Amino acid sequence: MTNRDNQYYAGLVAEILKSSKECEWVEFKHNNADKDDIGGYLSALANSAALHGKVNGYLIWGIEDETHEILGTTFEPKEKKVGNEELENWLLQRLSPRIHFQFHTVEIDAKPIVLLEVPAACQHPVSFNNNKFVRVGTYKKKLKDFPEKEGELWRILDKKPFESLIALEKVDGPKVLELLDHQSYFELLQQPLPDGHKAILQMLEADRMIESCSAGGFNITNLGAILFAKKLDSFPKLKRKAVRVIRYKGTGRIETIKEQIGSKGYAAGFEGLIDYITTMLPSNELIGRAFRKDVPMFPELAIRELVANALIHQDFFVSGTEPKIELFDDRLEITNPGVSLVDTIRFLGSPPISISRNETLASFMRRIGVCEERGSGIEKVIFQTELYQLPAPLFETPNGFTKATLFAHLDFDVMDMADRVRACYLHCCLQYVNRNNMNNSTLRERFGLSPDKSSAISRIIAKTVEAGLIVNPNTSESRRHTFYLPFWSQSG
Numbered sequence: 001m002t003n004r005d006n007q008y009y010a011g012l013v014a015e016i017l018k019s020s021k022e023c024e025w026v027e028f029k030h031n032n033a034d035k036d037d038i039g040g041y042l043s044a045l046a047n048s049a050a051l052h053g054k055v056n057g058y059l060i061w062g063i064e065d066e067t068h069e070i071l072g073t074t075f076e077p078k079e080k081k082v083g084n085e086e087l088e089n090w091l092l093q094r095l096s097p098r099i100h101f102q103f104h105t106v107e108i109d110a111k112p113i114v115l116l117e118v119p120a121a122c123q124h125p126v127s128f129n130n131n132k133f134v135r136v137g138t139y140k141k142k143l144k145d146f147p148e149k150e151g152e153l154w155r156i157l158d159k160k161p162f163e164s165l166i167a168l169e170k171v172d173g174p175k176v177l178e179l180l181d182h183q184s185y186f187e188l189l190q191q192p193l194p195d196g197h198k199a200i201l202q203m204l205e206a207d208r209m210i211e212s213c214s215a216g217g218f219n220i221t222n223l224g225a226i227l228f229a230k231k232l233d234s235f236p237k238l239k240r241k242a243v244r245v246i247r248y249k250g251t252g253r254i255e256t257i258k259e260q261i262g263s264k265g266y267a268a269g270f271e272g273l274i275d276y277i278t279t280m281l282p283s284n285e286l287i288g289r290a291f292r293k294d295v296p297m298f299p300e301l302a303i304r305e306l307v308a309n310a311l312i313h314q315d316f317f318v319s320g321t322e323p324k325i326e327l328f329d330d331r332l333e334i335t336n337p338g339v340s341l342v343d344t345i346r347f348l349g350s351p352p353i354s355i356s357r358n359e360t361l362a363s364f365m366r367r368i369g370v371c372e373e374r375g376s377g378i379e380k381v382i383f384q385t386e387l388y389q390l391p392a393p394l395f396e397t398p399n400g401f402t403k404a405t406l407f408a409h410l411d412f413d414v415m416d417m418a419d420r421v422r423a424c425y426l427h428c429c430l431q432y433v434n435r436n437n438m439n440n441s442t443l444r445e446r447f448g449l450s451p452d453k454s455s456a457i458s459r460i461i462a463k464t465v466e467a468g469l470i471v472n473p474n475t476s477e478s479r480r481h482t483f484y485l486p487f488w489s490q491s492g
Contacts, residue, residue, distance in 0.1 A: 042059075095128055163361050168225065169215075225238050251330050303406070349429045
C-alpha cells in the first residue's frame with residue numbers, strides 16, 4: 001500500500017471512529033478473525049449498507065468496541081488460510097452474488113489496523129453459505145427473521161440502477177478532474193470547455209457523472225466512471241469492466257497473437273477502441289456490379305454498432321467478467337455479460353424497448369452519437385453485411401452472455417443451409433422494416449447470384465418457411481408475384 005493510500009484509509013478509519021457507537025453498517029473487532037464470522041458480516045454489512053444508502057459497510061479490526069480505543073490487531077488477512085486456500089478466495093466462493101470486498105491494512109499511532117471494505121448490495125441481497133444476514137442495532141441477524149427489513153431491502157434494490165451507484169466517494173474537485181476525462185466529455189457533446197473548475201464540475205453534476213457528497217467533495221457515479229474514466233483501474237469496482245480485445249491465430253483459441261485490455265471509459269475510449277480493432281482486420285475483396293476493390297474484412301459501421309450494443313446493454317451486475325472482442329481468421333465475435341432483454345431473433349424489427357438495462361448510459365451514448373436505438377443499429381449491421389457480401393451475422397445467448405458474430409466472406413457454394421436460411425430471414429426482416437418485400441429476385445441479388453440460380457433461391461426460401469421464420473401472406477398469387485414477410489409481422 002502506498003503512503004497516500006495509507007493516509008486515505010487511516011483518515012477513513014478516523015472519520016468512522018467519530019461516531020459515538022457502532023452503527024448498522026460498521027462493526028469493530030479486536031483480534032477475532034473466525035472465517036465464518038467474517039463471512040456472515042460480509043453479508044450483513046453489504047445488506048445494511050444498502051438499507052442505509054451507504055456506498056460501503058466496514059468491519060474494522062484493532063478497535064475496542066465500547067471506547068473506540070485504538071488497540072491494534074494481530075489479524076493479517078493476507079496470511080490467513082482456510083486449509084490450503086487463501087481466506088479472501090474462500091470467502092468469495094461462498095458469497096452470492098460475489099461482491100468486490102477488500103482488506104486494507106493501515107497504521108494508526110504505529111498500531112496495525114485492518115479495514116474490510118464491503119460494497120453495498122446491488123440488485124440482490126448478499127448471502128453467505130446460502131444465508132442472508134443483516135445488522136439489527138449492533139447484532140448480526142438472519143435477514144429472514146426480520147421480514148420488514150427484507151421487504152425494505154428489496155424495494156431499495158429494485159429501484160437502484162447501475163449508473164446511479166457510486167464508483168468512488170468523497171473525492172475533492174481537483175481529484176475528480178484528475179480521474180475523469182472531462183475534456184473528452186465536452187468534445188463529444190460538441191461544447192466549449194467552460195472556464196474554471198467550478199463550471200466544469202457543475203456540468204458533470206448536471207449530467208449525473210458526479211454528485212455532491214454530504215461528507216464533502218463529490219461522489220463519482222458509475223455512469224461517470226464507466227464513460228469517462230481516464231483509467232478504469234482507478235475504480236476498483238469497475239476495472240473488470242474494461243474491454244478485452246484478443247486476436248487469435250487461425251480459427252480457434254489455441255494460439256493468441258495479441259491481446260489488449262482497454263484502460264479508458266467507454267465514451268472517452270470508444271474511437272480508439274474501434275481504430276484498434278480495424279487495424280487488426282485483414283482485407284477482403286468486394287466485387288460490386290461495377291467495381292472490384294479491397295476493403296477491410298468487416299465493415300467498420302457494423303463493428304461500431306455491435307461493439308456499442310455490447311457495451312451499453314451488458315449486465316454490469318455480472319461480476320468477474322467483461323465485454324470481449326475476439327478476432328479470428330474467419331470471424332469476429334463480440335460478447336457481453338448478461339442475456340439480452342430482447343429475443344435475439346427479434347433484434348431487427350422489434351420496437352425500441354422503453355426501459356433497457358442501462359437506460360441512462362444508453363441515452364448518453366445515443367446523445368453523443370456512439371449508438372442508435374437497437375433496431376436501427378442492427379438494421380445498419382444487416383445492410384452492411386449484405387453490401388459487403390458477407391454471411392449473415394449470428395446472434396446468440398450462450399450461458400448467460402450475449403454474443404454477436406460477424407463472418408468473413410464465403411462464396412455461396414460454400415455456405416451451408418443454416419447460413420443461407422439465416423441470411424434469408426434477416427434479408428426478409430431488412431426489406432420489411434424498409435417498407436419493401438422480399439421475393440426470389442431480391443434474395444438472389446442479396447447473394448450476388450445470376451437469374452439462372454432462381455431455383456436454388458427457391459429452395460432456401462422453402463427451408464426458411466419450413467423453419468417458421470418467414471411467411472407467404474397470400475398463397476393464392478402466382479409464383480411470379482409471391483413475396484414473403486417475417487413471421488412476427490403477422491402477430492397482433
